[in-house]
Amino acid sequence: MRLYIFGLVLLGLDLVSARLVGVPTIPFEETGGEYPLSQLKEIIVDTRYAHDVDADGETLIPPTLDQFSRTFQGDLFSSLGVDLPLGYNIMPSADSIFITVRNSTGFHDAAGRWTSEGYELEINDDGIIIYGASPLGAWWGTRSLIQMAVLGDTTLPVGSGVDAPGWGTRGVMLDVGRHYYPPGFIVEMCSYLSFFKQNLFHLHLSDNIDNNVDLYTREESLSLYAAFRPWSDNPAVAGLNRRPNESYTLSEFDDMQRQCASRGVTILPEIESPGHALVIVQWKPELGLADLSMLNISYPETIPTVKTIWETFLPWFHSKTVHIGADEYESGLVDDYTMLVNEMNDYIRTESGKNMRIWGTFTPEEGANVSTEVSIQHWEFFEDNPYWDYIMNGYEVLNSDDAFYIVDGWSGSYPQILNKTRVFYGAPDGGPYAPNIFDTSNATNNPPRDNPFVLGHVAATWNDYGPNSSAVLNAYYGWRDVLPALGDKQWGGNLLEDEYDSIFETLHAVIPGQNLDRWIASESKDTILSYQFSSGKTDVVKDESGNGYDGLLHGCTVTNSVLNLADGCYVETPLGSKGRNYTLSFSVKPTSTTPGTLFSGPDSALLNGNGTISNVTLVTGGNPYSLNYSLPLNTWTDVQLIGRGNQTFLGVSSPSNGTVSTMEFLARLGDDGTLLVWTSIGIEAPLARIGEGFTGLMKDIVLSG
Numbered sequence: 271m272r273l274y275i276f277g278l279v280l281l282g283l284d285l286v287s288a289r290l291v292g293v294p295t296i297p298f299e300e301t302g303g304e305y306p307l308s309q310l311k312e313i314i315v316d317t318r319y320a321h322d323v324d325a326d327g328e329t330l331i332p333p334t335l336d337q338f339s340r341t342f343q344g345d346l347f348s349s350l351g352v353d354l355p356l357g358y359n360i361m362p363s364a365d366s367i368f369i370t371v372r373n374s375t376g377f378h379d380a381a382g383r384w385t386s387e388g389y390e391l392e393i394n395d396d397g398i399i400i401y402g403a404s405p406l407g408a409w410w411g412t413r414s415l416i417q418m419a420v421l422g423d424t425t426l427p428v429g430s431g432v433d434a435p436g437w438g439t440r441g442v443m444l445d446v447g448r449h450y451y452p453p454g455f456i457v458e459m460c461s462y463l464s465f466f467k468q469n470l471f472h473l474h475l476s477d478n479i480d481n482n483v484d485l486y487t488r489e490e491s492l493s494l495y496a497a498f499r500p501w502s503d504n505p506a507v508a509g510l511n512r513r514p515n516e517s518y519t520l521s522e523f524d525d526m527q528r529q530c531a532s533r534g535v536t537i538l539p540e541i542e543s544p545g546h547a548l549v550i551v552q553w554k555p556e557l558g559l560a561d562l563s564m565l566n567i568s569y570p571e572t573i574p575t576v577k578t579i580w581e582t583f584l585p586w587f588h589s590k591t592v593h594i595g596a597d598e599y600e601s602g603l604v605d606d607y608t609m610l611v612n613e614m615n616d617y618i619r620t621e622s623g624k625n626m627r628i629w630g631t632f633t634p635e636e637g638a639n640v641s642t643e644v645s646i647q648h649w650e651f652f653e654d655n656p657y658w659d660y661i662m663n664g665y666e667v668l669n670s671d672d673a674f675y676i677v678d679g680w681s682g683s684y685p686q687i688l689n690k691t692r693v694f695y696g697a698p699d700g701g702p703y704a705p706n707i708f709d710t711s712n713a714t715n716n717p718p719r720d721n722p723f724v725l726g727h728v729a730a731t732w733n734d735y736g737p738n739s740s741a742v743l744n745a746y747y748g749w750r751d752v753l754p755a756l757g758d759k760q761w762g763g764n765l766l767e768d769e770y771d772s773i774f775e776t777l778h779a780v781i782p783g784q785n786l787d788r789w790i791a792s793e794s795k796d797t798i799l800s801y802q803f804s805s806g807k808t809d810v811v812k813d814e815s816g817n818g819y820d821g822l823l824h825g826c827t828v829t830n831s832v833l834n835l836a837d838g839c840y841v842e843t844p845l846g847s848k849g850r851n852y853t854l855s856f857s858v859k860p861t862s863t864t865p866g867t868l869f870s871g872p873d874s875a876l877l878n879g880n881g882t883i884s885n886v887t888l889v890t891g892g893n894p895y896s897l898n899y900s901l902p903l904n905t906w907t908d909v910q911l912i913g914r915g916n917q918t919f920l921g922v923s924s925p926s927n928g929t930v931s932t933m934e935f936l937a938r939l940g941d942d943g944t945l946l947v948w949t950s951i952g953i954e955a956p957l958a959r960i961g962e963g964f965t966g967l968m969k970d971i972v973l974s975g
């Protein structure tokens with residue numbers, strides 16, 4: 271069945287353009303006929319450009335045309351099952367995908383400027399040619415090709431099209447300062463972004479939970495949660511980062527940047543000061559203002575200290591732009607603020623040649639006189655009017671308006687998932703959102719679409735309530751269903767909501783380089799894994815689901831279909847985690863009060879007590895979520911760990927009296943001492959190991975989806 275949809279869409283008043291449905295939409299003129307992928311024999315990289323790189327993009331480590339092509343070769347196989355050899359020549363051969371570089375008319379952005387991210391796609395009876403404006407442009411062309419092939423059920427329409435992004439900066443920001451995210455998650459998110467042609471992952475690397483000065487004493491403020499994620503052994507910053515296990519080392523940060531760059535996504539780092547800087551003040555308390563989350567800029571050691579931090583970490587960063595935060599500072603100290611921002615701009619430029627960005631905070635009208643070399647990331651109209659305060663004064667502005675803010679876990683003012691209605695109808699006139707729409711209700715505050723000072727759009731997710739307010743993968747679920755649609759608008763596509771709804775899950779199922787859903791392949795829809803411990807070899811636990819996910823016994827014994835867990839023995843499975851939705855059921859009989867692990871995996875662990883308390887506890891991201899419940903000793907209990915959307919439950923029933931009860935694992939949100947709210951939390955099922963530390967019996971382990 272051919273699923274792709276050909277459309278004629280009215281753009282503006284009289285411009286009519288043909289395009290295919292994709293995310294983003296793909297400009298394409300069909301000339302009749304089809305080309306089946308099964309006819310393809312090889313991928314050919316143009317020898318003349320194989321080692322070219324795009325010098326215009328945000329990254330300083332751009333892949334070559336050859337490297338991008340090899341990643342594409344792997345993606346063709348993982349997304350479509352098409353396994354093609356890759357070779358080099360200066361021209362296509364019959365039934366090849368020829369990947370090359372050339373300049374075409376139409377490679378321009380919304381402001382009419384040439385962009386290296388453009389590409390041209392040509393499909394004829396002989397095969398396919400992707401012409402990139404640069405290797406990066408060709409890479410975006412490969413994304414279009416995969417999407418077309420998936421939606422067209424491996425058949426492509428014959429024809430051609432020229433495509434280019436309207437804006438050069440497209441992506442997301444994640445607050446990794448108030449909540450730690452492991453490098454693997456960042457890399458998988460880059461793969462996600464890349465499939466929809468988003469090119470920026472902004473990491474907010476340092477922050478603290480709200481230092482409520484009316485509530486906290488100085489001592490309390492100094493012990494509030496605050497974190498600085500990069501980890502350096504440089505003695506000059508010793509003590510700044512006090513969380514070695516929740517950090518990015520140089521090699522981890524380097525690897526994240528390289529893996530993201532390999533799919534056309536640049537990591538843009540932010541180290542925040544002079545506000546949201548409690549972590550710096552906890553390190554050097556003499557640098558703080560009365561509100562210890564703010565630096566006292568007039569204190570002689572303050573700016574040198576900020577420079578020392580940047581001196582240490584600038585060499586780590588492979589982006590052309592870095593972000594110094596400069597958000598939400600003391601309103602009486604605008605001159606100090608201007609001084610810090612301008613000194614840091616001069617310093618960073620001189621030291622590294624990089625550009626610098628800040629959050630929109632003080633406007634020229636409020637007395638700020640920040641160099642126009644500094645670009646501004648607008649987030650809220652109560653801080654600034656991006657068009658009239660900044661663009662009209664010669665500043666480049668990146669749109670991060672809080673129309674697309676998320677606060678994970680819970681918030682009094684922001685949602686936990688992106689708003690799809692706003693993507694498709696968020697312009698003041700009810701039309702689609704776009705990077706030049708700063709204000710969704712008042713068009714006077716929005717520059718024209720072709721204004722060259724609008725850099726693009728970045729949707730931000732914050733962790734105002736700290737490290738235990740949500741699970742790592744929750745950040746993905748806030749974006750999962752709607753970010754690709756926003757990606758269409760960031761690119762400048764013209765996808766309609768019903769078109770998006772009709773193709774999203776089909777495309778989602780093939781996104782290469784990630785398994786953020788923690789999906790597990792299964793023959794049967796219901797049972798993914800079933801360990802009945804009924805028979806077989808001594809060290810193998812047979813999976814009776816039919817999926818063949820057999821386990822291995824490490825020191826444990828099996829008697830009469832019952833697994834005997836003792837002395838740290840465990841069962842190793844070939845699985846890691848199962849994401850939403852799942853039910854993991856098992857029967858368990860603890861025979862000792864010694865706490866132990868029931869199940870563990872890369873994203874979570876289910877514990878029978880932690881050493882101090884006996885409560886059943888789920889751990890994710892290093893944070894424990896305990897129930898008011900303990901498994902009864904020397905009694906069989908039937909247990910179900912249940913993941914349903916963003917909720918996680920434990921169902922228990924006692925075979926002796928049949929009582930069933932279901933309890934929910936909840937996150938307790940609030941700063942030290944003040945409980946704000948209990949909120950639900952979605953936690954992946956832990957599957958890699960069964961047992962390890964737990965003493966007792968277990969049987970009838972079944973995972974269903």
Ligand SMILES: *[C@@H]1O[C@H](CO)[C@@H](O)[C@H](O)[C@H]1NC(C)=O
Nearest residue numbers: 373374375376377383384403
């Ligand atoms: C491509 O052509 C345009 C004019 O159409 C020009 O502005 C641009 O610099 C050219 N780019 C390259 C890489 O040659």
Ligand SMILES: *[C@@H]1O[C@H](CO)[C@@H](O)[C@H](O)[C@H]1NC(C)=O
Nearest residue numbers: 558559560566567568569570
């Ligand atoms: C900030 O530092 C200046 C210079 O050392 C000092 O005079 C001032 O009292 C400090 N402000 C606060 C609030 O500590």
Ligand SMILES: *[C@@H]1O[C@H](CO)[C@@H](O)[C@H](O)[C@H]1NC(C)=O
Nearest residue numbers: 612634637638639640641642
């Ligand atoms: C702003 O800074 C520039 C560059 O340093 C300077 O020339 C200008 O006089 C300043 N403007 C104001 C109002 O202070």
Ligand SMILES: *[C@@H]1O[C@H](CO)[C@@H](O)[C@H](O)[C@H]1NC(C)=O
Nearest residue numbers: 679680686915916949950951
């Ligand atoms: C959980 O999902 C529901 C329904 O989508 C939503 O209303 C709620 O805000 C979400 N809660 C959290 C903690 O994300």
Ligand SMILES: *[C@@H]1O[C@H](CO)[C@@H](O)[C@H](O)[C@H]1NC(C)=O
Nearest residue numbers: 685689690691692695696710
């Ligand atoms: C989503 O956005 C639309 C359009 O801006 C708005 O009317 C609606 O209230 C928003 N929904 C939520 C849940 O915020």
Ligand SMILES: *[C@@H]1O[C@H](CO)[C@@H](O)[C@H](O)[C@H]1NC(C)=O
Nearest residue numbers: 655658709711712713714715
């Ligand atoms: C729209 O924005 C303009 C410019 O900021 C302002 O003057 C006007 O009052 C706003 N209109 C409304 C209805 O808020």
Ligand SMILES: *[C@@H]1O[C@H](CO)[C@@H](O)[C@H](O)[C@H]1NC(C)=O
Nearest residue numbers: 879880881882883887894896
């Ligand atoms: C177990 O959990 C309790 C309650 O959260 C906590 O006070 C205690 O420190 C934990 N013990 C260990 C060993 O983690």
Ligand SMILES: *[C@@H]1O[C@H](CO)[C@@H](O)[C@H](O)[C@H]1NC(C)=O
Nearest residue numbers: 450513515516890891892893
């Ligand atoms: C890091 O170590 C601390 C202290 O042992 C612990 O509380 C935290 O859970 C760990 N974090 C992770 C992500 O494992």
Ligand SMILES: *[C@@H]1O[C@H](CO)[C@@H](O)[C@H](O)[C@H]1NC(C)=O
Nearest residue numbers: 883884885896897898899900
């Ligand atoms: C553990 O469970 C008991 C009730 O069995 C409850 O009082 C206690 O608050 C729980 N501890 C935690 C950390 O949830």
Ligand SMILES: *[C@@H]1O[C@H](CO)[C@@H](O)[C@H](O)[C@H]1NC(C)=O
Nearest residue numbers: 850851852913914915916975
């Ligand atoms: C998971 O369960 C929730 C709540 O019942 C439901 O809204 C959602 O669609 C389910 N997700 C999947 C992938 O089945």
Ligand SMILES: *[C@@H]1O[C@H](CO)[C@@H](O)[C@H](O)[C@H]1NC(C)=O
Nearest residue numbers: 902905907924926927928929
């Ligand atoms: C059923 O058995 C469980 C586990 O032994 C016990 O906690 C619970 O109180 C019993 N309920 C009734 C109604 O007897």
Ligand SMILES: *[C@@H]1O[C@H](CO)[C@@H](O)[C@H](O)[C@H]1NC(C)=O
Nearest residue numbers: 479495736737738938941942
């Ligand atoms: C969650 O983290 C905060 C630090 O932000 C801490 O104060 C609080 O006690 C933690 N809550 C739980 C239930 O672990």
